[in-house]
Amino acid sequence: MxxxxxxxxxxxxxxxxxxxxxxxxxxxxxxxxxxxxxVIVSNLTRGGSITGEQQQQIYETYVAEFGLDKPxxxxxxxxxxxxxxxxxxxxxxxxxASVNDLVGxxxxxxxxxxxxxxxIGWVLGNLVGAIAAFRGGNWxxxxxxxxxxxxxxxxxxxxxxxxxxxAVVAGVFPVGGAYSLGLTPELSAEFLWDAVSYxxxxxxxxxxxxxxxxxxxxxxxxxxxxxGDYVNYARAMGIRDNTITKYIFRNAMLPQIxxxxxxxxxxxxxxxxxxxxxxxxxxxxxxxxxxxxxxYPVIQAITLIITVAVLLANFxxxxxxxxxxxxxxxxxxxxx
Amino acid sequence: MSxxxxxxxxxxxxxxxxxxRSFNFSTRFWVSLVIVVAVVVLGLAGFLYPTGSGEKxxxxxxxxxxxxxxxxxxxxxxxxxxxxxxTRTSLIIGLVAGTIATAIGVAVGLVAGFVxxxxxxxxMGITNVVLAIPSIIxxxxxxxxxxxxxxxxxxxxxxxxxxxxxxxxxxAQASSVATREHIDxxxxxxxxxxxxxxxxxxPYILSYAVMAFVLQVSGAILAESxxxxxxxxxxxxxxxxTQLHWALAFQAVATGAWWAFLPPTIVLTLVSFGFLxxxxxLDEVFNPRLRRGKKKQMKQAAARRAKEAAALAAxxxxxxxxxxxxxxxxxxxxxx
Numbered sequence: 293m294x295x296x297x298x299x300x301x302x303x304x305x306x307x308x309x310x311x312x313x314x315x316x317x318x319x320x321x322x323x324x325x326x327x328x329x330x331v332i333v334s335n336l337t338r339g340g341s342i343t344g345e346q347q348q349q350i351y352e353t354y355v356a357e358f359g360l361d362k363p364x365x366x367x368x369x370x371x372x373x374x375x376x377x378x379x380x381x382x383x384x385x386x387x388x389a390s391v392n393d394l395v396g397x398x399x400x401x402x403x404x405x406x407x408x409x410x411x412i413g414w415v416l417g418n419l420v421g422a423i424a425a426f427r428g429g430n431w432x433x434x435x436x437x438x439x440x441x442x443x444x445x446x447x448x449x450x451x452x453x454x455x456x457x458x459a460v461v462a463g464v465f466p467v468g469g470a471y472s473l474g475l476t477p478e479l480s481a482e483f484l485w486d487a488v489s490y491x492x493x494x495x496x497x498x499x500x501x502x503x504x505x506x507x508x509x510x511x512x513x514x515x516x517x518x519x520g521d522y523v524n525y526a527r528a529m530g531i532r533d534n535t536i537t538k539y540i541f542r543n544a545m546l547p548q549i550x551x552x553x554x555x556x557x558x559x560x561x562x563x564x565x566x567x568x569x570x571x572x573x574x575x576x577x578x579x580x581x582x583x584x585x586x587x588y589p590v591i592q593a594i595t596l597i598i599t600v601a602v603l604l605a606n607f608x609x610x611x612x613x614x615x616x617x618x619x620x621x622x623x624x625x626x627x628x
Numbered sequence: 629m630s631x632x633x634x635x636x637x638x639x640x641x642x643x644x645x646x647x648x649r650s651f652n653f654s655t656r657f658w659v660s661l662v663i664v665v666a667v668v669v670l671g672l673a674g675f676l677y678p679t680g681s682g683e684k685x686x687x688x689x690x691x692x693x694x695x696x697x698x699x700x701x702x703x704x705x706x707x708x709x710x711x712x713x714x715t716r717t718s719l720i721i722g723l724v725a726g727t728i729a730t731a732i733g734v735a736v737g738l739v740a741g742f743v744x745x746x747x748x749x750x751x752m753g754i755t756n757v758v759l760a761i762p763s764i765i766x767x768x769x770x771x772x773x774x775x776x777x778x779x780x781x782x783x784x785x786x787x788x789x790x791x792x793x794x795x796x797x798x799x800a801q802a803s804s805v806a807t808r809e810h811i812d813x814x815x816x817x818x819x820x821x822x823x824x825x826x827x828x829x830x831p832y833i834l835s836y837a838v839m840a841f842v843l844q845v846s847g848a849i850l851a852e853s854x855x856x857x858x859x860x861x862x863x864x865x866x867x868x869x870t871q872l873h874w875a876l877a878f879q880a881v882a883t884g885a886w887w888a889f890l891p892p893t894i895v896l897t898l899v900s901f902g903f904l905x906x907x908x909x910l911d912e913v914f915n916p917r918l919r920r921g922k923k924k925q926m927k928q929a930a931a932r933r934a935k936e937a938a939a940l941a942a943x944x945x946x947x948x949x950x951x952x953x954x955x956x957x958x959x960x961x962x963x964x
Contacts (some may be wrong), residue, residue: 369957
């Protein structure tokens, strides 16, 4: 299979996944027994914070927005049309606010924490794993066990421990939040300096777990490659260790690229709750508040954005994989 | 070699007949087993503990002491009692969801890998699509659509979203088993497809299925706690996740009430670490290539092989089972 067909096939599969994800996103909240609007409005009024007039407004907006009186397939296309024009709807809980604004405020915080965590964690994790495999012995055993421990630790458990030990007990970092009270988000040196001190804890708790996970994967791949016939052959030919190491590293690296694609989804999911622990004003905290207020448009918008982001990231990784690994292109079918 | 065609029955009386030698359990295995058993005992201890998890025995965050080994939580409940009940709930969810996910995954993978053709294309297409969508997102969407969540509904939901990676891995193994000769023999002797799958293919995959099950159980426990922390947990039941949810909601970390949040954090970490370690050590048992750094055992094995060779060469029967199985190094006989 040549590269063009490989890319085409991948694109096809990811389009199917995208349609499935959007479909789920559309369909599932509509499976609430009875009329979803009734359930939502009665849930909202149970809190007592919403007046009758607001309730009526919300009711009408929701019915109009999703066209609940129309057949399901027409609703789906209305929904698709709105999503593709970038209109995510109106929030229930913060009624006049549009979902776009709410998500727009939260998204930069999440991206700022997660993107560097993924990149730095991936590079460092692979280095640590490869070194552990080459060195062997006690070094390997200690690195492997601690990496396994760190990677198996749920993101939020490490977050809670870090928050308690470093912020509450030691007082090195501020406890929760993203910037000091009294400041407003702006692009000034003072604000950025302040925000960085709040940034460390969520960043660390994501990156440490990620390093552990990548290191475990890289170690077992490198050990597997160390036993390969080409390694024995290279040794017999008298090729120097450094050169062999390079061969092994390149071969062991390949599955790690797919590993990256798979772990992005987990990391993003874990980051949702990490933000919650640190009270960081990102997408996770927004999602938590939306769930507690039954704010369906916000929940749907966030799940949609995360799904699309993860699918795009996975797609990018798979395309890169196709370029890097010639065997994928040579194989009869790359999908399996 | 005087008897190259030694009768098969001789194998039984060979020194290797000690069945536990071939398992070669590592320290890692025993450590992980102790952790897992300790968590299960903690969950079961709730039946013997005098205080119920719903009993109000104090006020908000009473410090440990005075008959309450871990103090009280935000509701004034005994943290230890809640922890025991929560561990039990989480274990039940983990076992049920893990069983469902492993069953679906093995079934899909087995059929896809063995039968092949268009069925394989369709099943693996579905699997890859589900795999690409982050499972936490699907979990959130299903959970908000359910009117009320119990531990059973949660377990089923987690189970039916967690199977794809198991299916993918099982498919790869099943399609390699499908090309072996004993499958042809089974076909020729008139066995039907279900019988071939269960009798001739499944046993080869069983070791992998056991490892996948171990990972699925811990994955389900973590998924439950992630959902609970987002506020989508089982209503009216204590689980490790809901315990953390309330501890975070009532600012236990910031106020330094460590007894309210550290116990569930530690148990969750132990659960995921213990199960992952168990899986890794089972992997080493089943896949000898991953074993390393056991010079003592390798020497013993070499000595044992040397002795076997010597025994064969002398044409005499090896000592019967029950005799001292430890190898006696001999100089006679070449290296096996």
